[in-house]
Amino acid sequence: MKQLSTVLLLLFFAITHAQDDQKPSGFFYKVSFSATLTNNENYTIGDDNDESFIQLNGLFLNNSIGFQFDTRSSIGLNVEYNRFLDQYLNFLPVYLDFTYNPTYFDNHIFVRGGYGKLVDLGDDFENGNMYKVGTGFRISDGSIKNSLLIGFDFSRRRFGFRQQEKLSSFAILLEYMFF
Numbered sequence: 001m002k003q004l005s006t007v008l009l010l011l012f013f014a015i016t017h018a019q020d021d022q023k024p025s026g027f028f029y030k031v032s033f034s035a036t037l038t039n040n041e042n043y044t045i046g047d048d049n050d051e052s053f054i055q056l057n058g059l060f061l062n063n064s065i066g067f068q069f070d071t072r073s074s075i076g077l078n079v080e081y082n083r084f085l086d087q088y089l090n091f092l093p094v095y096l097d098f099t100y101n102p103t104y105f106d107n108h109i110f111v112r113g114g115y116g117k118l119v120d121l122g123d124d125f126e127n128g129n130m131y132k133v134g135t136g137f138r139i140s141d142g143s144i145k146n147s148l149l150i151g152f153d154f155s156r157r158r159f160g161f162r163q164q165e166k167l168s169s170f171a172i173l174l175e176y177m178f179f
Contacts, residue, residue, distance in 0.1 A: 025071075027067055028066055028178065035172055059083050078093070090124050093119070094117055095116020137150050
């Protein structure tokens with residue numbers, strides 16, 4: 001895990017310093033990693049069993065291609081892999097999202113929403129639909145061409161027989177967007 005984080009950090013700095021032209025609008029690529037946490041139901045205060053109160057419940061990896069209309073709004077096509085550890089569930093959502101920055105500064109607060117389908121890739125993946133809403137903070141370089149996004153997403157998945165099963169998650173996200 002340390003090697004992966006080192007490679008991602010080096011990739012972040014290489015991409016940030018490799019591009020020099022200003023481009024507040026146009027096509028972009030975004031990569032995202034997020035995780036959802038849950039409380040440990042077996043945790044008791046005062047026990048020395050090396051368990052923590054908060055546990056990792058799900059990991060999400062997202063790739064997006066999109067178009068930024070101006071410094072405030074963008075639309076993206078997302079392909080994401082979701083793995084829920086406790087429930088042993090896999091999802092592959094493909095969805096469109098719209099992101100809007102209500103403030104007009106170098107660093108923006110953003111809100112976004114998206115809707116799409118859960119792609120069925122066999123017995124290991126669930127079929128259904130999903131929606132997602134989120135908010136966070138966008139940290140841009142001086143030309144608003146590359147950005148680091150930190151925030152939260154709420155997702156709801158409906159799947160199973162006649163999409164009767166539901167799974168909600170609240171995730172902490174870290175994204176990098178570049179033109």
